[in-house]
Amino acid sequence: MNSSFLEVKNISKTFQPGRDVQVAALADITLSFNRGEFVVIHGPSGSGKTTLLNIMGGLDSPTSGDVILDGEKVTGVPEKQLSRLRRDHIGFVFQAYNLIPVLTARENIEYVMQLQGRGRLECTNRTQQVAEKLAIDKLLDKLPNQLSGGQQQRVAVARAVASSPKLILADEPTANLDSKSAAGLMDMMQALNEDEGITIIFSSHDPLVIGKAKHSVLLRDGMVASDEFFG
Amino acid sequence: MFRITCRIAWASLARRGSRSLLVVLMIAMSLWGLLFLEGIYDGMTEQMISNAIRSDSGQISLFAAGYRQDPDLDRLISQTEEVGRLLDNDRRVRSHVQRLRQDGLAATAHYARSVTVFGVDLGAERAHGRLDRYLIAGAYDFGDRKKGVLLGARLADKLKVKIGGKLIVSAQNSAQEVAGVALTITGIVRANNMALDEAAVFIDMDKARELFMTPTGVSQICVILQDEQDIAALRQELQQRFPDLEVLRWDEIYPALLQGRVMMKGFNLVMSLLIFGVAGLGIFGVMVVSVLERLREFGIMLAIGTSFSRVRQIIFTESFILGATGYLAGSLLGGATLVYFYHHGLDLTVFSQGLQEFGMDAITYAVIRPQYFLTAFGAVMLATLVSVLIPLRLLKKSNPIEAINKV
Numbered sequence: 001m002n003s004s005f006l007e008v009k010n011i012s013k014t015f016q017p018g019r020d021v022q023v024a025a026l027a028d029i030t031l032s033f034n035r036g037e038f039v040v041i042h043g044p045s046g047s048g049k050t051t052l053l054n055i056m057g058g059l060d061s062p063t064s065g066d067v068i069l070d071g072e073k074v075t076g077v078p079e080k081q082l083s084r085l086r087r088d089h090i091g092f093v094f095q096a097y098n099l100i101p102v103l104t105a106r107e108n109i110e111y112v113m114q115l116q117g118r119g120r121l122e123c124t125n126r127t128q129q130v131a132e133k134l135a136i137d138k139l140l141d142k143l144p145n146q147l148s149g150g151q152q153q154r155v156a157v158a159r160a161v162a163s164s165p166k167l168i169l170a171d172e173p174t175a176n177l178d179s180k181s182a183a184g185l186m187d188m189m190q191a192l193n194e195d196e197g198i199t200i201i202f203s204s205h206d207p208l209v210i211g212k213a214k215h216s217v218l219l220r221d222g223m224v225a226s227d228e229f230f231g
Numbered sequence: 232m233f234r235i236t237c238r239i240a241w242a243s244l245a246r247r248g249s250r251s252l253l254v255v256l257m258i259a260m261s262l263w264g265l266l267f268l269e270g271i272y273d274g275m276t277e278q279m280i281s282n283a284i285r286s287d288s289g290q291i292s293l294f295a296a297g298y299r300q301d302p303d304l305d306r307l308i309s310q311t312e313e314v315g316r317l318l319d320n321d322r323r324v325r326s327h328v329q330r331l332r333q334d335g336l337a338a339t340a341h342y343a344r345s346v347t348v349f350g351v352d353l354g355a356e357r358a359h360g361r362l363d364r365y366l367i368a369g370a371y372d373f374g375d376r377k378k379g380v381l382l383g384a385r386l387a388d389k390l391k392v393k394i395g396g397k398l399i400v401s402a403q404n405s406a407q408e409v410a411g412v413a414l415t416i417t418g419i420v421r422a423n424n425m426a427l428d429e430a431a432v433f434i435d436m437d438k439a440r441e442l443f444m445t446p447t448g449v450s451q452i453c454v455i456l457q458d459e460q461d462i463a464a465l466r467q468e469l470q471q472r473f474p475d476l477e478v479l480r481w482d483e484i485y486p487a488l489l490q491g492r493v494m495m496k497g498f499n500l501v502m503s504l505l506i507f508g509v510a511g512l513g514i515f516g517v518m519v520v521s522v523l524e525r526l527r528e529f530g531i532m533l534a535i536g537t538s539f540s541r542v543r544q545i546i547f548t549e550s551f552i553l554g555a556t557g558y559l560a561g562s563l564l565g566g567a568t569l570v571y572f573y574h575h576g577l578d579l580t581v582f583s584q585g586l587q588e589f590g591m592d593a594i595t596y597a598v599i600r601p602q603y604f605l606t607a608f609g610a611v612m613l614a615t616l617v618s619v620l621i622p623l624r625l626l627k628k629s630n631p632i633e634a635i636n637k638v
Contacts, residue, residue: 059534059632080538087536098531098635102242107235112535114235159535 006033006056006167006199011065013051013222025051026062026222033215035166038193039201040213047219049203050171056201057090057169058082070166087115091160093170093202097152099144105155106131106140112163130158133195134188150181157185161192170202174209186212236541240548247521251553257513258557258615259564261506262607266565269499270597271577276495278592279423280481280488285360286422288484289327289453290462293469294477298450304333304405307448308476314452317472323461326359328352329449331439335402337382337432342390346432348402350439359455362420362433369394369418373435379417381433387419394419400432404444412442423592503610511614515621522546522622529626530634539627546619554615561611562604572597 008031015023026048033039041049054060056067058074067074069089074082086092091112099108109130110123118126131137134154144152153173160168170189174182186209193200204210218226244251284290293314298306308314311329318327331350336343353371356362363371366381373379380398382390392398394416401411414434421428440446456462462480470478482489522529529542576594583593626634 054632057534060630083533083536083538086534087538090536092535094531094534094635098527098534100239100528100531102239102246102528103235107238111235115536115541163536 004032005035005070006201007066007068008032008052008056009066009068011052011055011062011067013048013055013060014063024222026055029065029219029222029224031217031224031227033199033201035199036193036197037199037201037215038190038213039199039215039217040210041201041203041217041219042205042210043219043225044205048222049219051222052219053169053171053201053203057092057167058086059092087112087163089166091163091165091168091198093153093156093160093168093173095172095175097144097149097156097176099152099155099159101144104141104143105136105147105158108144108155109140109158109162112159116163126162126164127158130162133192134158134161150177150185153177153181153185154188157189157192161196161198164196165198168198168200168202170200172203172205174204174206179208182206183208236545236548239545240552243521243525244549244552250521254513254553255557255560258554258611259560261509262558262561262611263565263568265503265506265607265610266561266603267568267572267597268502269603270565270569270599271572271595272495272499273598273600274572274577274595276488276492277598278595279491280485282423282592283485283488284455284481286362286365286424286427287453288479288481289359289455290459290481291454291456291466291469292479292481292484293452293454293473294450294479295448296475296477299477299479302332302334302450304403304443304445307331307445307450308452309448310473310476311447311449311452314469314473314476317469318452318454321465323456323458323465325455325457326355327452327454328355328359329436330451330453331436331443331445331448332450333402333439333443335400335432337386337390338399338401339390339392339396344386344389344430346386346400346430347426348400348432348434348439348442350436350443351433352436353433356433359453362422365420365422366418367421369416372417373438374415374417377435377438378412378414379435380414381418381420381431382416383428383431384419384421385425385428386430386432387416392416398432400434400442402442404442406444410442410444412438414438503606511618515618519618519622521549522619522626526626526629526634527636530629530631530636534631534635542626543623546623547616550615550619551612554611557615558608558611562607565607566599566604569597569599569603573599 008029011026011029013026015025017023029052041052043049051060055062062075072085074085100111103111106127109127113123113126128137131140134157136151136154136158139147139151147155174185177185189200190212192198210216214230216228216230217224293308295306295308318324333348335346335348337346353373367384380400396416398414398416399411400414401409404410456465466478466480532542533539573596576596578594580593
């Protein structure tokens with residue numbers, strides 16, 4: 001339970017919005033996360049939370065430094081390998097839900113499992129199991145545009161969880177939800193973290209959400225301001 | 232997984248129904264136009280060739296050596312019975328006729344024209360090239376006393392003669408003397424073969440033998456085969472069997488027609504390229520917009536672990552569905568149009584004078600060939616698939632996060 005399985009080593013990221021303009025989004029970040037942790041990365045807007053999550057998930061590449069997930073390099077690997085890594089080991093939950101609009105909730109949840117090559121029956125059973133946990137089992141045949149924001153975000157969490165990843169990265173998952181839905185979603189994610197043993201790292205600046213984490217990383221101006229463990 | 236690829240592709244097309252319909256219609260209309268043009272143009276060319284074969288050259292013609300360079304009654308085919316027997320017994324041969332021809336003069340009381348006099352057997356010509364079907368006035372008959380004559384339509388116009396009119400036909404005979412005969416015009420033919428319509432005078436074979444003083448021999452033996460594929464082989468066999476004769480294919484006698492056929496193929500190719508170029512641009516525009524509009528959607532797919540090749544597969548599937556639907560609609564429409572014009576012909580009487588100048592009929596019957604549909608399928612698929620290459624390149628250049636944040 002306590003073996004370190006995600007390492008962020010000296011990560012820097014510089015953007016070049018103009019010809020002679022350089023913006024340092026992350027500066028020499030080094031962090032370590034244990035298996036099964038429930039982590040929050042917080043900080044003010046522009047502190048580099050999203051950039052760090054994207055780099056940890058292989059969605060963006062750092063200017064320098066390495067990310068190692070369970071002994072496997074996430075940075076500097078070919079896109080094909082990265083794609084496989086995201087499919088098999090990382091689940092994503094985005095602030096704007098990002099469900100595939102033409103697929104039903106069920107198809108969205110099953111999608112990554114199908115990419116993994118799982119059988120139809122397994123996909124169906126797993127979808128049903130996760131949907132019941134997240135209380136969306138009655139919504140499975142609806143299209144995303146027929147669901148509320150909170151429901152869509154629960155479908156997005158279900159999609160991330162269903163494929164049994166080692167790690168779930170959630171970028172401000174409650175930012176677009178009202179406080180009741182946000183609290184409900186966080187409780188469900190916490191339960192999934194405990195039941196399924198999945199490491200969940202999420203970014204937020206909502207104090208209610210931050211308070212639920214057991215490991216808290218504070219970013220300020222692209223640097224780690226604090227790295228604390230609770231309970 | 233293929234099911235979900237198809238599901239995403241299909242759902243995305245259905246969600247943008249009017250745009251998808253527009254692309255399908257664009258492909259279908261382009262294809263319809265292309266098939267129609269191909270069928271009609273080929274129909275025109277084939278009719279020109281068919282007219283030349285039926286009315287004159289056959290698919291293979293035999294002449295005495297040197298006759299074509301210097302058509303003279305001294306250079307006639309003497310082995311007529313032997314050749315005739317051989318052709319009668321060859322199962323590849325559908326029909327053959329023998330003709331005696333000599334340049335001469337046709338005159339009325341007011342006008343005279345240089346002509347080519349053909350001594351023919353009307354019965355054999357009917358069975359061979361259906362000469363009777365070219366008759367536009369009078370009767371397909373030389374009369375009981377064989378003193379009738381059939382004239383080419385343009386010649387009749389120039390001589391200003393009508394059915395029942397008198398015509399003096401004169402020509403040099405084998406004794407190098409000018410001989411003449413008075414005939415009655417019994418029929419006028421339009422074969423849409425300019426050489427014949429301008430100058431042909433058909434008289435009875437026996438009357439021609441009498442006029443030219445040639446009791447035996449013929450100038451030309453024309454052969455039509457059951458199957459076009461056998462032309463080369465039969466020609467070679469005839470040439471080996473009768474080395475002193477000149478055995479020619481129709482395209483050697485009418486090289487311009489072969490050039491016309493090649494030219495028409497080239498023209499069809501250019502038309503196809505133009506039509507599908509325009510359609511391709513339309514499809515390209517729609518597909519570019521469609522992919523760019525959904526860059527976020529594809530970005531999400533990439534982010535959650537879909538490989539780029541799978542996204543490419545989805546885009547290609549959409550493109551294929553559009554192309555295949557357009558192809559089916561266009562093929563049905565174009566095919567039905569061609570079947571109609573194959574049976575009923577396209578009436579171009581308004582342009583008949585111009586068409587006749589080129590040896591074409593006023594009513595053009597469409598040709599239907601399987602390769603029209605095969606090449607069209609290739610062209611449609613190429614246009615639709617190539618049209619998504621640039622959008623795919625745009626997508627490939629963006630990483631998932633850029634793609635998601637672009638919209």
